[in-house]
Amino acid sequence: MSQFLHYLELPYLLQGILITLQLTGLGLLGGLVLGFVLASMQLSRHRALSAVARGYTIVFRGTPLILQLVFAYDALPHAGLTLSPLMAAGLALAANEATFIAEVFRSGVLGVDKGQVTAGQALGMTPRVIMRRVIAPQAVRLMVPALGNEAVTTLKNSSLASFIAVQELTLRSTQLASSTFDFFSVFFASGVMYLVLTGAISAVQLAAERALDLDRPAPRSWADRLLPLRRPVAAPVPVAVAAKDTVADDEPWAPPAPPEPWEREARVAALDGAPAAVEVGNLHKSYGEHVVLDGLNMTVRTGEVVALLGPSGSGKSTLLRTINHLEDPDSGAVLINGRRLGYQDNGKPLSPAKIADARAEAGVGMVFQHFNLFSHLTALENVAGPLRWVHRMPAKEAEHRAGELLERVGLAHRAGALPRHLSGGQQQRVAIARALAPNPRVLLLDEPTSALDPELVHEVLEVIRGLAREDGLTMLIATHQLRFAHEVADRVVFISNGSVTEEGPAEELLTRPRHPATARFLRVMGAQSVGGVA
Numbered sequence: 001m002s003q004f005l006h007y008l009e010l011p012y013l014l015q016g017i018l019i020t021l022q023l024t025g026l027g028l029l030g031g032l033v034l035g036f037v038l039a040s041m042q043l044s045r046h047r048a049l050s051a052v053a054r055g056y057t058i059v060f061r062g063t064p065l066i067l068q069l070v071f072a073y074d075a076l077p078h079a080g081l082t083l084s085p086l087m088a089a090g091l092a093l094a095a096n097e098a099t100f101i102a103e104v105f106r107s108g109v110l111g112v113d114k115g116q117v118t119a120g121q122a123l124g125m126t127p128r129v130i131m132r133r134v135i136a137p138q139a140v141r142l143m144v145p146a147l148g149n150e151a152v153t154t155l156k157n158s159s160l161a162s163f164i165a166v167q168e169l170t171l172r173s174t175q176l177a178s179s180t181f182d183f184f185s186v187f188f189a190s191g192v193m194y195l196v197l198t199g200a201i202s203a204v205q206l207a208a209e210r211a212l213d214l215d216r217p218a219p220r221s222w223a224d225r226l227l228p229l230r231r232p233v234a235a236p237v238p239v240a241v242a243a244k245d246t247v248a249d250d251e252p253w254a255p256p257a258p259p260e261p262w263e264r265e266a267r268v269a270a271l272d273g274a275p276a277a278v279e280v281g282n283l284h285k286s287y288g289e290h291v292v293l294d295g296l297n298m299t300v301r302t303g304e305v306v307a308l309l310g311p312s313g314s315g316k317s318t319l320l321r322t323i324n325h326l327e328d329p330d331s332g333a334v335l336i337n338g339r340r341l342g343y344q345d346n347g348k349p350l351s352p353a354k355i356a357d358a359r360a361e362a363g364v365g366m367v368f369q370h371f372n373l374f375s376h377l378t379a380l381e382n383v384a385g386p387l388r389w390v391h392r393m394p395a396k397e398a399e400h401r402a403g404e405l406l407e408r409v410g411l412a413h414r415a416g417a418l419p420r421h422l423s424g425g426q427q428q429r430v431a432i433a434r435a436l437a438p439n440p441r442v443l444l445l446d447e448p449t450s451a452l453d454p455e456l457v458h459e460v461l462e463v464i465r466g467l468a469r470e471d472g473l474t475m476l477i478a479t480h481q482l483r484f485a486h487e488v489a490d491r492v493v494f495i496s497n498g499s500v501t502e503e504g505p506a507e508e509l510l511t512r513p514r515h516p517a518t519a520r521f522l523r524v525m526g527a528q529s530v531g532g533v534a
C-alpha cells in the first residue's frame with residue numbers, strides 16, 4: 001500500500017501525466033479545429049468539398065491510430081516535415097479524432113428540427129444568422145455528451161504514443177515497472193491517475209450540460225451561481241393579463257356566426273379596386289415526376305382574406321411555400337406587391353443571403369402547421385429575436401413589441417416559457433405573434449390548426465379572426481376548417497390536380513359550389529365537421 005501511495009506522488013509519473021495532458025490537448029484542440037472544417041465540408045452544397053471530406057474520413061477512420069502515429073513520426077520526415085515525438089503524436093491524434101468529432105458536429109447540426117430552419121428563412125434570416133441563432137445553440141446542447149466522450153477517448157488513445165517513445169504516463173509506468181518489478185503497484189497507481197483525469201473530463205462535461213440545460217432551476221447555492229448561460233426568468237405578469245388565456249368551464253365556446261350579408265357587402269365594397277398583394281401566374285412545380293402545381297393562377301388583393309381549400313396532397317402547402325420562395329418554382333411567376341421575390345431584375349436567381357433580405361423587405365409573414373418555434377428560446381425571445389437579428393431593432397424595443405404582441409394573443413403571462421412548456425394552441429399563438437412582429441403586409445397561414453387537439457383549435461381561430469376583422473390584414477389561409485373559412489374568408493379558392501378548380505365569394509362557393517370536385521370535397525369535409533358549413 002505504501003508503495004502504491006509513493007508512486008501516486010512520484011515526480012517521474014506526475015511529469016508523465018503532464019505530457020499525457022499536453023498530448024490530449026493537442027489531439028483534442030487539433031481534432032476540434034479539423035473536425036469543424038471536415039463537418040463544414042461535408043455539409044457544404046459543393047459536392048467536391050463534400051467528397052474530399054468523405055475520402056479523408058474513410059482513410060483516417062478506417063486505419064489503426066497506431067499506424068497513423070508511426071506514419072507521422074517516421075514517414076513525414078521523408079516528405080520534409082520532421083516533428084518531435086510529442087508533435088508527431090499530437091498531429092496523428094488530431095487527424096484521427098477529427099473524423100469522429102466531425103461526425104459529432106454533423107449530427108448536432110442535422111439533429112436540429114428542419115422546420116425551425118424553414119421558419120428562420122420565412123422570417124428573413126440569412127443562412128449565417130440561422131446558423132448562429134438557431135442551429136448552433138441547439139447543436140451545441142446535442143453535442144456536449146458526445147464531445148465529452150471524444151475527450152475521454154483522446155486521453156486514453158494518447159497512451160498509444162508510447163510506441164513512438166513519447167514520455168507520457170503509460171510509457172513511464174511501463175519503464176518504472178520494468179525497473180522495479182513492482183508491476184501491480186505501479187500500474188494500479190497509473191490506473192488511478194487515468195481515472196482521476198477521465199473523472200475530471202466527465203465533471204467538466206456534466207457542468208457544461210448543466211450550464212446549457214434550459215430547464216435548470218433558479219440558482220440555490222453559490223456553486224449554481226458560478227454556472228453561466230442561465231436563461232432569464234420572465235417577470236411575473238399581473239393576474240388580469242394572465243386570466244386572458246383561460247376560458248371558464250361554465251362558458252362553453254361556440255363558433256361565432258358567419259358575418260351578416262350587409263357585413264360581407266361592406267367588405268366587398270371596401271376591397272373593390274384594392275391593388276393585388278399577391279399575384280401567382282402560371283405556376284409550375286414538380287417533385288421528380290410528381291406534378292404538384294400545374295399552371296396555377298390566382299390573385300389576393302390587399303386587405304383580402306382568402307381561404308385555400310383542397311384535398312390532402314393537392315399542393316396547398318407547396319403553393320404557400322412557393323409564394324414565400326421557400327421552394328423554387330419550376331416556371332411561372334409570383335409577385336408580392338408587384339415585385340418578384342427571389343430574382344434579380346434580369347431574372348437571375350438571388351443568392352440565399354440576398355433572398356433572405358428580399359423576404360424581409362417584401363413583408364410576407366408565415367405561420368406553419370407545426371408551429372416551428374425556436375425550441376431553445378422563450379416565447380418572448382421567439383418574437384423579439386428575429387426583430388433584432390433581421391430588422392436590427394434595438395433589444396429593448398424588440399422586447400417591448402414582443403410583449404405587446406404576446407399580450408395581443410393572450411400569452412403575456414407565458415412570455416418566459418419555452419415552447420415545450422406551452423400547449424399546441426399556445427405555441428401556435430406565439431408563432432402568429434412572431435409572424436406579426438415585423439408588421440407583414442401579407443400573412444400566409446399553412447393549416448394553422450390541423451396539428452392541434454380539437455379543444456385548442458378555437459383559441460387559434462379567435463386570434464386569426466381578430467387579425468382579419470379588426471386589423472384588415474391580407475391573409476391567405478390553407479385550411480380544412482370549413483366553418484372558419486365561411487366566417488372569416490372573403491373568397492375561397494379550391495385547388496385540385498395542381499390548379500384552381502373553382503374560386504368565388506366564400507358564402508357562394510361554400511354553399512353553392514359549381515364544380516363537382518368542390519361539391520364532393522365540401523360534402524366529405526362538411527360531414528366530418530360538426531354541423532357542416534352552414
Ligand SMILES: Nc1ncnc2c1ncn2[C@@H]1O[C@H](COP(=O)(O)OP(=O)(O)OP(=O)(O)O)[C@@H](O)[C@H]1O
Pocket residue numbers: 287292310311312313314315316317318319447
Ligand atoms: N419536398 C418534397 N419532396 C417530394 N414531394 C413533396 C415534397 N413536398 C411535398 N411533396 C408532395 O407534393 C404533394 C403536395 O403536398 P402539399 O403538402 O403541398 O399538399 P397539401 O395540399 O398541403 O396537403 P395537406 O392538406 O395534406 O397538408 C404531396 O403529394 C406531397 O407528398
